[in-house]
Amino acid sequence: MLPRETSSAEGGAQFFAEIREQPAALRRLLEHRAEYERAAAAMATRPLVRMVGHGSSDNAASYGVYAFGLAAGLTAVRDSISLSVYYDAALDMTGSTVVALSQSGRTPDVLEYVVRARRAGAFTIAVTNEPESELAGTAEAVLPLAAGPERAVAATKTYVTQLGALGLLAAHAGGRGQEFAGAVAEAADLLEGHLPAFELATSQIAVPFVSVGRMFVIGRGPEFATAREIALKLLETCYIAAEPLTATDLAHGPVAALDPLFPVWAVAAPDATLDAVVDAAKRARAAGAAVVASGTAAGALEDAQYVLSVPKPSEPLLAPLLSVVPGQLFAGAVARAKGLDPDKPRGLSKVTLAR
Amino acid sequence: MLPRETSSAEGGAQFFAEIREQPAALRRLLEHRAEYERAAAAMATRPLVRMVGHGSSDNAASYGVYAFGLAAGLTAVRDSISLSVYYDAALDMTGSTVVALSQSGRTPDVLEYVVRARRAGAFTIAVTNEPESELAGTAEAVLPLAAGPERAVAATKTYVTQLGALGLLAAHAGGRGQEFAGAVAEAADLLEGHLPAFELATSQIAVPFVSVGRMFVIGRGPEFATAREIALKLLETCYIAAEPLTATDLAHGPVAALDPLFPVWAVAAPDATLDAVVDAAKRARAAGAAVVASGTAAGALEDAQYVLSVPKPSEPLLAPLLSVVPGQLFAGAVARAKGLDPDKPRGLSKVTLAR
Numbered sequence: 085m086l087p088r089e090t091s092s093a094e095g096g097a098q099f100f101a102e103i104r105e106q107p108a109a110l111r112r113l114l115e116h117r118a119e120y121e122r123a124a125a126a127m128a129t130r131p132l133v134r135m136v137g138h139g140s141s142d143n144a145a146s147y148g149v150y151a152f153g154l155a156a157g158l159t160a161v162r163d164s165i166s167l168s169v170y171y172d173a174a175l176d177m178t179g180s181t182v183v184a185l186s187q188s189g190r191t192p193d194v195l196e197y198v199v200r201a202r203r204a205g206a207f208t209i210a211v212t213n214e215p216e217s218e219l220a221g222t223a224e225a226v227l228p229l230a231a232g233p234e235r236a237v238a239a240t241k242t243y244v245t246q247l248g249a250l251g252l253l254a255a256h257a258g259g260r261g262q263e264f265a266g267a268v269a270e271a272a273d274l275l276e277g278h279l280p281a282f283e284l285a286t287s288q289i290a291v292p293f294v295s296v297g298r299m300f301v302i303g304r305g306p307e308f309a310t311a312r313e314i315a316l317k318l319l320e321t322c323y324i325a326a327e328p329l330t331a332t333d334l335a336h337g338p339v340a341a342l343d344p345l346f347p348v349w350a351v352a353a354p355d356a357t358l359d360a361v362v363d364a365a366k367r368a369r370a371a372g373a374a375v376v377a378s379g380t381a382a383g384a385l386e387d388a389q390y391v392l393s394v395p396k397p398s399e400p401l402l403a404p405l406l407s408v409v410p411g412q413l414f415a416g417a418v419a420r421a422k423g424l425d426p427d428k429p430r431g432l433s434k435v436t437l438a439r
Numbered sequence: 440m441l442p443r444e445t446s447s448a449e450g451g452a453q454f455f456a457e458i459r460e461q462p463a464a465l466r467r468l469l470e471h472r473a474e475y476e477r478a479a480a481a482m483a484t485r486p487l488v489r490m491v492g493h494g495s496s497d498n499a500a501s502y503g504v505y506a507f508g509l510a511a512g513l514t515a516v517r518d519s520i521s522l523s524v525y526y527d528a529a530l531d532m533t534g535s536t537v538v539a540l541s542q543s544g545r546t547p548d549v550l551e552y553v554v555r556a557r558r559a560g561a562f563t564i565a566v567t568n569e570p571e572s573e574l575a576g577t578a579e580a581v582l583p584l585a586a587g588p589e590r591a592v593a594a595t596k597t598y599v600t601q602l603g604a605l606g607l608l609a610a611h612a613g614g615r616g617q618e619f620a621g622a623v624a625e626a627a628d629l630l631e632g633h634l635p636a637f638e639l640a641t642s643q644i645a646v647p648f649v650s651v652g653r654m655f656v657i658g659r660g661p662e663f664a665t666a667r668e669i670a671l672k673l674l675e676t677c678y679i680a681a682e683p684l685t686a687t688d689l690a691h692g693p694v695a696a697l698d699p700l701f702p703v704w705a706v707a708a709p710d711a712t713l714d715a716v717v718d719a720a721k722r723a724r725a726a727g728a729a730v731v732a733s734g735t736a737a738g739a740l741e742d743a744q745y746v747l748s749v750p751k752p753s754e755p756l757l758a759p760l761l762s763v764v765p766g767q768l769f770a771g772a773v774a775r776a777k778g779l780d781p782d783k784p785r786g787l788s789k790v791t792l793a794r
Contacts, residue, residue, distance in 0.1 A: 139688060175512060304521050327682045340786050346680070360525075431695050438719075
């Protein structure tokens with residue numbers, strides 16, 4: 085049984101329920117593996133992957149840079165939407181695959197980008213939770229997230245399934261889709277087993293953050309996506325001005341702003357980026373900032389005040405699917421402690437139709 | 440004569456002096472036009488431009504996305520450094536030009552990236568203020584910024600010359616380098632003429648921002664680079680948690696965090712992105728946030744509390760070289776009003792050797 089600390093009297097019932105549904109959502113995604121395999125085959129002759137999306141979808145694209153690079157040796161970029169849509173730049177996209185990310189399939193400029201990219205010669209793929217959407221109808225291939233309806237305004241399960249989707253597509257492009265799908269299933273089990281501990285740990289440390297107005301969230305490599313997504317959750321559910329930075333960019337200016345009222349959340353992975361993240365956390369501590377250590381190498385950040393350890397999946401590229409979850413839960417716990425409702429952040433609606 | 444409001448008793452003498460030197464620095468850059476033309480010719484057969492850098496250099500690369508896209512029809516991306524340097528991804532770079540941006544020419548992972556990119560088949564160009572640096576020795580072509588020594592820790596004239604350098608390289612790649620160089624010279628004159636007015640206007644509005652802890656800085660298209668660079672100046676000189684966002688991304692979550700103590704700086708350009716920036720500013724005002732309108736279409740943001748108008752250069756792609764300057768001066772003015780020294784932000788040194 086999953087913990088049920090949510091009562092209807094407290095805000096965020098949907099947000100927490102959807103966080104808990106993430107393992108099931110990943111399993112549903114895997115039922116569509118054949119579609120991912122077919123799309124990957126159609127990408128074969130195109131050396132550049134152009135990803136587009138806003139908000140959490142753009143954060144997922146940061147993960148895609150590493151998924152395509154490491155699993156398929158492909159250069160994947162978060163492409164400029166405005167260069168095509170607003171400036172009508174004459175780009176040759178015949179050597180490109182476009183991966184358009186939109187939960188709703190209705191994001192106006194993403195849709196317009198796909199129209200123009202097709203015209204410029206790209207092979208276009210829509211990755212969406214709404215396979216009947218206008219975006220899906222516009223792209224040449226549609227890959228469902230199969231996350232089920234997402235009702236909380238702040239995205240959780242559609243973000244984690246976007247990571248799974250990009251990883252699966254990249255692994256198929258690299259010829260190891262089946263093995264990767266097995267690793268996703270294992271990661272879903274691992275996440276399910278650790279959710280209660282994550283919920284307990286994050287609810288225990290949330291209260292001191294009620295008075296926090298500013299944070300940095302740092303990560304590097306595939307976990308930079310995690311840093312970006314946790315910062316966005318803190319912004320939209322707790323109204324904390326949380327800025328994501330690579331561990332290295334922290335030293336190129338922003339570290340000057342740190343003080344004891346400006347905590348840093350660090351996502352550490354046990355790989356070649358670890359030294360950079362350890363150095364950045366030391367720099368933050370030296371500035372007097374409190375440090376929250378998270379990720380699958382959280383224990384390596386020795387003088388962190390708070391540690392939220394994440395178990396290692398068998399495939400290291402899947403770590404971000406787990407390491408974002410304590411951040412989601414922490415954001416929800418801080419929001420509740422502040423009396424806010426993470427289901428309904430002020431000024432937002434579920435489908436963003438902003439230009 | 441330039442205004443001399445700086446006395447040695449006040450902090451930031453170097454920072455302000457280097458801001459004032461920017462027109463002269465741009466003119467010196469133009470003396471190297473032949474080198475830019477040669478490097479552009481060597482880029483000709485390579486469809487992808489991979490830019491790398493940290494901090495202000497990475498912000499300049501955001502401008503490069505548009506400069507190469509609009510002036511040369513080339514796809515240019517801010518490439519992942521860690522994918523090559525830390526994860527040793529097997530990327531084919533034979534169709535790529537690398538543009539490595541580093542003021543000092545000593546940024547460790549940028550240097551290592553260039554070594555690996557050359558090995559992977561890229562044509563490598565170093566754009567640096569130190570043409571005798573190790574980075575310059577490692578790349579196949581060296582393009583000097585010619586900004587003169589930069590002593591304030593917070594970069595100003597090397598950022599503006601990086602924009603000029605990327606624009607000039609892109610314009611030469613697109614076959615209109617000479618015309619563009621003429622437009623840069625005009626923009627330098629225009630900037631020089633407006634510096635006193637920029638200084639006066641920013642010093643007049645700085646004081647109310649002494650108590651501000653958080654800001655968003657929004658822009659889109661080429662002016663997104665301006666938003667990123669102004670946010671970095673505010674972080675490193677005034678210790679304001681300033682986050683850059685595209686005008687559209689503001690609506691995808693972060694707008695929820697706004698309140699009357701969380702001002703928004705909006706950079707508006709008179710082009711197809713203007714409606715998105717106008718909408719974003721309206722959203723910010725609706726949340727109670729104070730809005731500072733800047734850029735060459737500042738006047739279009741009708742209910743902004745503060746307006747810092749920037750004159751239009753003859754070539755629209757050069758607007759970011761001017762529109763960043765009120766942001767630099769504002770950051771310096773707020774720092775002084777807080778009793779901080781923008782020449783020497785705490786915890787930073789001029790050359791960042793962080794991993």
